[in-house]
Amino acid sequence: MQPLGKAASDDDRPLIERVRRGDQDAARILYERYFDRIYNYVYARLGRAEDAEDLAIDTMTRSLTRLDLFQDQGVAFSSWVYRIAHNATIDHYRRQGKAILVPLESATMPVSADPSELAVDQLSNEDLREALRTLTDEQQQVLILRFFQDLTAAQAARIMGKSVGAVQALQHRALGSLERVLQGRTNN
Amino acid sequence: MTPEVERLERLAERLRSIDPVMPSPGAKIRGWNLVLAAVEQSATVRSRTHPVRRLVLAAVAAAVLLVGGAVAASADSLPDSALYPLKGVVENVRGALAFSPSDKLGYHLDLARTRLTEAEAMITRHRIDLADVALSSLDDQLNDAALVVQSELQSDPALAASLEDRLAQAIATHDQQLAGLQGEVTNPAAIAAIMQARDRAAQALQTSNGKPSASPAGNGKGPSASPHPTPKH
Numbered sequence: 001m002q003p004l005g006k007a008a009s010d011d012d013r014p015l016i017e018r019v020r021r022g023d024q025d026a027a028r029i030l031y032e033r034y035f036d037r038i039y040n041y042v043y044a045r046l047g048r049a050e051d052a053e054d055l056a057i058d059t060m061t062r063s064l065t066r067l068d069l070f071q072d073q074g075v076a077f078s079s080w081v082y083r084i085a086h087n088a089t090i091d092h093y094r095r096q097g098k099a100i101l102v103p104l105e106s107a108t109m110p111v112s113a114d115p116s117e118l119a120v121d122q123l124s125n126e127d128l129r130e131a132l133r134t135l136t137d138e139q140q141q142v143l144i145l146r147f148f149q150d151l152t153a154a155q156a157a158r159i160m161g162k163s164v165g166a167v168q169a170l171q172h173r174a175l176g177s178l179e180r181v182l183q184g185r186t187n188n
Numbered sequence: 189m190t191p192e193v194e195r196l197e198r199l200a201e202r203l204r205s206i207d208p209v210m211p212s213p214g215a216k217i218r219g220w221n222l223v224l225a226a227v228e229q230s231a232t233v234r235s236r237t238h239p240v241r242r243l244v245l246a247a248v249a250a251a252v253l254l255v256g257g258a259v260a261a262s263a264d265s266l267p268d269s270a271l272y273p274l275k276g277v278v279e280n281v282r283g284a285l286a287f288s289p290s291d292k293l294g295y296h297l298d299l300a301r302t303r304l305t306e307a308e309a310m311i312t313r314h315r316i317d318l319a320d321v322a323l324s325s326l327d328d329q330l331n332d333a334a335l336v337v338q339s340e341l342q343s344d345p346a347l348a349a350s351l352e353d354r355l356a357q358a359i360a361t362h363d364q365q366l367a368g369l370q371g372e373v374t375n376p377a378a379i380a381a382i383m384q385a386r387d388r389a390a391q392a393l394q395t396s397n398g399k400p401s402a403s404p405a406g407n408g409k410g411p412s413a414s415p416h417p418t419p420k421h
Binding site (some may be wrong): 020022023024027028029031035036039040043049052056057060061065092097120121123125128129132143146147148150152153163172176178179182 | 228
């Protein structure tokens with residue numbers, strides 16, 4: 001997997017202060033640090049380059065112009081940026097009139113499918129991405145953050161506002177759901 | 189490890205192996221331009237809300253009203269307008285107030301953008317002579333911006349790299365616009381002027397990183413063909 005660039009860190013704090021004072025160079029550094037990651041995150045959710053571009057730009061614009069709303073009290077700037085991206089994605093779905101919180105249990109599941117027969121190595125990247133987009137909002141989010149964005153469970157927990165244990169449990173359920181979706185597609 | 193956990197681990201590893209989808213360079217540049225515009229606007233709004241600055245701005249606004257609307261009107265004037273010389277005076281005052289390297293660079297890039305807009309307008313009005321002057325001035329601004337970057341190379345290499353990046357982005361954006369313009373015009377003189385402007389803009393980037401430029405003096409028409417020679421820092 002190609003690196004997505006430097007992950008979020010405490011290095012953001014001095015840059016944020018500089019941006020607050022109107023320093024465009026600092027804004028540029030933060031933009032470079034997060035744009036690719038946010039684009040990748042949004043693309044994984046939407047699957048359309050044009051929409052991902054627009055939402056990534058929108059997210060970075062909001063992040064860097066609404067710093068007065070960001071209070072560095074236990075929430076990292078990176079978590080804040082991801083939350084803005086997540087909210088922008090949800091808004092986008094709403095504008096498009098798409099359902100966003102479809103419980104996986106309500107979807108058609110091949111009950112008799114044998115998951116042990118699923119050859120994950122033979123699945124294309126696009127198959128995996130498409131299958132992932134059929135999961136619930138939270139399940140998509142946890143898998144993207146953990147495996148596409150390569151964040152730790154603790155980082156994902158901070159972004160999602162959950163405990164580490166809850167994120168690990170959610171991740172387990174999400175992988176199980178994804179496996180069933182892939183199995184269903186393979187059988188069909 | 190149970191078979192189920194093993195399967196899910198394999199699936200997790202497969203997800204990790206998917207290459208990230210990256211934005212196109214064009215999208216990234218477009219994004220930065222939009223973000224920068226929003227950041228600049230946001231900074232302006234913030235400064236307006238500051239009580240002391242608001243007072244100062246009110247005084248300045250009153251002075252501007254006293255002097256007349258001419259100065260304000262000149263801001264959008266074009267080279268074939270009677271108010272255009274006043275625009276140069278205002279620009280020079282702005283330049284004198286740019287102190288930090290970042291501000292200086294922003295000032296020159298801003299003027300370069302303005303000159304490009306003027307050149308486009310003049311070509312539309314078939315004033316190729318004035319378009320040529322505006323394009324020469326655009327290149328002068330980019331060269332001045334390159335000199336700002338160059339002056340920081342020794343003292344603050346990190347800042348110089350950041351400034352050079354901004355300059356490169358601006359030149360790339362201008363070149364895209366000029367290429368589009370070049371494809372739209374049919375007048376040979378206009379095409380030649382645009383091509384020359386693109387060449388010189390590319391040379392400005394070499395100047396910024398200390399490499400010798402093929403045309404360090406600018407456009408070959410003398411020290412400056414700019415309609416508004418800007419203050420050197």
